[in-house]
Amino acid sequence: MSEVRLDNVQGNILRGYRGGLRHVRHMMLAVADPAAARRFLAAASRGGSVDVPAITRAPHWGAADPPACFNIGLTHAGLRALGVAEAMLATFPREFVEGMAERAVKLGDIGDSAPANWPAPFDRPDRIHLVATGYANSPGTLDAMQAAASRAFDVLGVRDGRARTERDVLGSDRDGDNLPARRVFFGYADSIAQPRFAVDGHAGSSSTRPLQPLGTVLLGYPTQLEGVFFRVPLSDELGRDGAFNAFRVMAQDVSAFEAYLDDAGEALLRLEQAGGPPLLPVDAEASFDRPIDRLGALREAVAAQMCGRWRNGTPVAVSPFHPLPAGSRKAFNDFDYRGATTCPAGAHIRRVNPRDGMIVQRNANYARQLVRRGTPYGPDFDAAQPDDRERGLLGNFLCASLGAQYEAVMSDWLNLGLSNPDVTGINDPLIGTNTPEMSVFDLRLADGLYHHLRGFPRFVTTRGGSYTFLPSLAAIDYLAALPG
Amino acid sequence: MADGGWLDRFVDSLPTRGWFKFISNHLVVPLWAWREPTPRLPGGPRPATAPGDGLQRMMNLIMPLKEKTPIGRARVAVAIGQNLDALYTGLDNVGTIHFARFVIVDNNLCMMSVYDGDFDSYVRDFIVSIGNVFDAVLQFIEDADDVVPTRRNVEKFVAWVHARDVFQLPDFATDLFALQAAARRPSADGSPRPLTALPRAVILQLRANRNVSLGSGFRGYAGFSAAQIRQRLGIGW
Numbered sequence: 001m002s003e004v005r006l007d008n009v010q011g012n013i014l015r016g017y018r019g020g021l022r023h024v025r026h027m028m029l030a031v032a033d034p035a036a037a038r039r040f041l042a043a044a045s046r047g048g049s050v051d052v053p054a055i056t057r058a059p060h061w062g063a064a065d066p067p068a069c070f071n072i073g074l075t076h077a078g079l080r081a082l083g084v085a086e087a088m089l090a091t092f093p094r095e096f097v098e099g100m101a102e103r104a105v106k107l108g109d110i111g112d113s114a115p116a117n118w119p120a121p122f123d124r125p126d127r128i129h130l131v132a133t134g135y136a137n138s139p140g141t142l143d144a145m146q147a148a149a150s151r152a153f154d155v156l157g158v159r160d161g162r163a164r165t166e167r168d169v170l171g172s173d174r175d176g177d178n179l180p181a182r183r184v185f186f187g188y189a190d191s192i193a194q195p196r197f198a199v200d201g202h203a204g205s206s207s208t209r210p211l212q213p214l215g216t217v218l219l220g221y222p223t224q225l226e227g228v229f230f231r232v233p234l235s236d237e238l239g240r241d242g243a244f245n246a247f248r249v250m251a252q253d254v255s256a257f258e259a260y261l262d263d264a265g266e267a268l269l270r271l272e273q274a275g276g277p278p279l280l281p282v283d284a285e286a287s288f289d290r291p292i293d294r295l296g297a298l299r300e301a302v303a304a305q306m307c308g309r310w311r312n313g314t315p316v317a318v319s320p321f322h323p324l325p326a327g328s329r330k331a332f333n334d335f336d337y338r339g340a341t342t343c344p345a346g347a348h349i350r351r352v353n354p355r356d357g358m359i360v361q362r363n364a365n366y367a368r369q370l371v372r373r374g375t376p377y378g379p380d381f382d383a384a385q386p387d388d389r390e391r392g393l394l395g396n397f398l399c400a401s402l403g404a405q406y407e408a409v410m411s412d413w414l415n416l417g418l419s420n421p422d423v424t425g426i427n428d429p430l431i432g433t434n435t436p437e438m439s440v441f442d443l444r445l446a447d448g449l450y451h452h453l454r455g456f457p458r459f460v461t462t463r464g465g466s467y468t469f470l471p472s473l474a475a476i477d478y479l480a481a482l483p484g
Numbered sequence: 485m486a487d488g489g490w491l492d493r494f495v496d497s498l499p500t501r502g503w504f505k506f507i508s509n510h511l512v513v514p515l516w517a518w519r520e521p522t523p524r525l526p527g528g529p530r531p532a533t534a535p536g537d538g539l540q541r542m543m544n545l546i547m548p549l550k551e552k553t554p555i556g557r558a559r560v561a562v563a564i565g566q567n568l569d570a571l572y573t574g575l576d577n578v579g580t581i582h583f584a585r586f587v588i589v590d591n592n593l594c595m596m597s598v599y600d601g602d603f604d605s606y607v608r609d610f611i612v613s614i615g616n617v618f619d620a621v622l623q624f625i626e627d628a629d630d631v632v633p634t635r636r637n638v639e640k641f642v643a644w645v646h647a648r649d650v651f652q653l654p655d656f657a658t659d660l661f662a663l664q665a666a667a668r669r670p671s672a673d674g675s676p677r678p679l680t681a682l683p684r685a686v687i688l689q690l691r692a693n694r695n696v697s698l699g700s701g702f703r704g705y706a707g708f709s710a711a712q713i714r715q716r717l718g719i720g721w
Contacts (some may be wrong), residue, residue: 105531
């Protein structure tokens with residue numbers, strides 16, 4: 001197996017851009033004129049054009065970050081629209097061919113999250129051919145990228161009668177913007193744990209977590225599963241160095257989440273005042289990283305156990321009763337769930353990434369890992385003046401197999417809890433398809449026993465999304481050179 | 485006309501009359517099938533919306549033998565028998581399997597199993613766990629050459645199993661209409677079907693899917709995963 005050629009890999013697969021670039025825009029594009037679309041791809045791959053943004057590649061940037069980044073993903077319909085032959089289209093895996101909306105039940109996109117309720121442009125998934133993503137420090141740069149894209153594609157989700165380059169389009173309504181301190185909505189520090197790869201300049205943080213094989217996220221390389229290779233689409237040469245992506249627009253009901261924490265905190269305070277078993281040891285609040293009263297500490301502990309991390313990123317498996325002072329991300333990533341862990345089995349991060357902990361599917365511990373790139377969208381939330389405006393996360397979940405990784409996590413671990421018999425049949429507390437009548441989460445009390453927390457609603461609703469293929473640069477050149 | 489008249493009795497007796505059965509099977513049903521194309525429906529349980537529906541799902545995998553003779557059947561019996569320990573250890577390692585057994589019916593090797601969770605994940609975990617052993621069995625199975633070795637043909641093998649897992653008629657009979665409409669897209673008109681159309685829908689489906697499971701099956705302890713049962717019995721999961 002030869003070394004990866006980083007120059008052939010799109011930059012957003014092995015690297016997150018959020019550290020240096022504040023704003024993100026995902027543009028949903030339709031091919032109207034295949035020849036124009038192919039010229040755009042050729043120029044984007046070649047770079048150096050004043051009219052077309054250049055595809056950002058994976059080689060390490062060195063000291064200076066670029067002022068903007070640009071990457072593309074294609075849907076199956078998009079590959080067809082560009083003129084890919086049927087025999088080549090048939091080389092793609094079924095879940096990608098069907099698309100995210102067709103896989104809704106498996107992904108838990110039911111009820112309010114069902115594709116029938118997705119707003120434009122996600123109400124017409126067949127129209128989305130290409131998802132182009134711009135990253136920059138100014139919205140003006142993103143507007144320029146969108147203007148360039150609009151000369152080669154139809155930009156979907158644009159409101160009727162408005163010029164495509166105006167701010168009043170879906171693109172800018174749903175621009176992703178970093179929140180302070182790399183938080184996401186619900187207040188958690190994010191992007192702490194990512195798979196690490198043995199690639200020059202891409203080993204991630206200084207974590208000591210085990211390195212993952214490149215086949216976790218890139219096509220054409222050995223995977224975490226011994227001897228197992230996922231099918232490389234198009235051809236071995238063209239598909240290699242590509243990846244698949246599940247792009248999701250996930251609205252987060254921050255008001256409901258904070259209101260539920262209020263209720264849960266008060267109920268737990270009443271319980272311990274009545275002589276019931278406490279959630280936190282006496283005076284645990286004195287060890288918090290900031291002044292906080294008992295009620296505040298209890299509601300924060302509920303938030304921490306539901307997620308598996310305190311809101312500043314401290315793992316509950318490391319510190320079960322209070323957050324540690326915000327330190328290095330390495331300290332917040334170097335842990336596992338071996339033995340008698342203090343992290344509840346139902347906690348969100350333990351479900352999606354069981355690390356070395358014992359799970360039912362014994363071969364799957366690291367086999368379903370995803371590279372996650374998420375950016376918040378919508379107005380920041382002010383707890384003193386709660387509102388119901390739409391806000392949430394623009395999530396990208398990258399992997400070599402949407403079926404074996406993304407869908408397996410979503411269907412078996414998040415919404416069925418199959419990885420651990422203590423939570424089987426119970427949905428994820430943060431992003432699961434919960435209803436107040438049915439929801440339950442087992443809080444781990446200070447004495448090690450459990451308390452059933454009930455009555456919480458669904459906090460996250462899917463508002464749209466798309467499965468895309470992130471082609472290698474060689475594959476982009478192939479697409480750009482298609483005839484017809 | 486009052487019930488019990490001669491015409492009623494005659495019509496009621498039609499299904500038992502040989503000439504009527506002959507005309508139905510050889511003329512009427514093919515005509516219906518031509519007028520109302522009914523695609524073969526995929527096998528196995530359908531994706532579940534309620535967590536409890538995702539547990540104890542049934543697989544009825546029917547794999548026609550290459551060699552349809554007593555010797556051919558013996559060959560596959562030996563292949564299973566020689567690898568039985570490895571197969572059972574592998575099935576145990578998958579972690580989500582309640583029961584699994586291999587049966588020869590006519591000239592088919594059948595694998596019947598009860599598993600938890602998503603079908604694709606089950607088959608993939610099966611490959612990871614015992615793909616190399618199962619490859620030895622697949623050499624005796626029809627149309628399996630393209631999926632061996634299974635570890636190099638993961639997506640193809642999942643689709644291959646899906647195509648040979650028998651279709652499960654819905655537990656609520658009228659749900660068949662929605663499944664058929666979805667399979668006929670985009671030509672289906674989506675209008676509601678009268679209840680009286682159900683027998684015809686079933687006949688046309690049984691014409692397209694010769695082997696079916698009649699519903700999703702009985703569960704003596706519904707709603708528990710294999711790991712939950714093992715945990716409660718104290719035998720480790």
